[in-house]
Amino acid sequence: MSELTVASRFCGPPGTAHGGYVSGLFASHAPEVVRVRLERPVPLDVPLRVERRGEGRLELLHQGQRVARAEPAELELQPPAPPDYLDALDASRRYVAFEKHFFPDCFVCGTARARGDGLRIFAGATRSGDMVAAPWVPDTSLGHADGKIGAEFMWAALDCPGYFAARNDGKPMVLGEFTAHVDRRVHIDEPCVVIGWKIGASGRKHEVGTALFDEDGELCGRARATWIELR
Numbered sequence: 001m002s003e004l005t006v007a008s009r010f011c012g013p014p015g016t017a018h019g020g021y022v023s024g025l026f027a028s029h030a031p032e033v034v035r036v037r038l039e040r041p042v043p044l045d046v047p048l049r050v051e052r053r054g055e056g057r058l059e060l061l062h063q064g065q066r067v068a069r070a071e072p073a074e075l076e077l078q079p080p081a082p083p084d085y086l087d088a089l090d091a092s093r094r095y096v097a098f099e100k101h102f103f104p105d106c107f108v109c110g111t112a113r114a115r116g117d118g119l120r121i122f123a124g125a126t127r128s129g130d131m132v133a134a135p136w137v138p139d140t141s142l143g144h145a146d147g148k149i150g151a152e153f154m155w156a157a158l159d160c161p162g163y164f165a166a167r168n169d170g171k172p173m174v175l176g177e178f179t180a181h182v183d184r185r186v187h188i189d190e191p192c193v194v195i196g197w198k199i200g201a202s203g204r205k206h207e208v209g210t211a212l213f214d215e216d217g218e219l220c221g222r223a224r225a226t227w228i229e230l231r
Contacts, residue, residue, distance in 0.1 A: 020159025
């Protein structure tokens with residue numbers, strides 16, 4: 001058994017952990033790629049217990065109640081070619097949440113977060129309309145001694161662009177399942193591009209893919225997610 005704690009800086013909706021970030025922290029306890037299913041809002045600034053259930057499965061518990069679970073999974077995902085950094089910057093100007101954001105304090109995509117505090121990844125539609133994209137330069141607060149950022153921050157960066165790929169009308173949704181793989185951790189202050197694209201939809205569920213590329217356009221991380229519309 002081990003524990004993890006999500007600091008209040010890393011919030012998503014008010015008072016709860018950012019889904020991609022906590023999924024990355026949780027997945028770091030697994031020896032292989034896992035699919036994380038978020039079952040309840042994950043609280044901030046409290047110890048959460050990680051328990052192993054056999055066959056590579058994990059559970060995340062708060063006061064004995066399961067808030068998330070993970071199981072081994074294969075990530076079958078072929079990302080499309082990304083735009084270059086300047087085209088991603090152009091796309092970010094069409095970020096729909098500039099006008100209205102349901103969660104402006106979100107660690108990743110919140111418009112109320114300052115530079116060096118939130119990630120400020122504002123994914124907007126590319127001119128081709130087949131994906132959303134955003135530029136991102138990781139700051140020093142996300143780094144390790146080796147000059148690269150923590151994998152959990154790459155999981156976080158791969159989360160929110162999927163929402164904006166799924167919908168452009170601002171309808172509230174929550175992250176249901178998230179499977180990510182970090183091919184390599186990017187460096188502090190490295191200009192990166194993050195993209196998101198639709199895979200499919202059924203009822204209230206939306207399947208999306210996201211990917212993160214370094215300054216040379218090399219794939220560094222990718223993820224597949226299920227977002228669920230709120231009733």
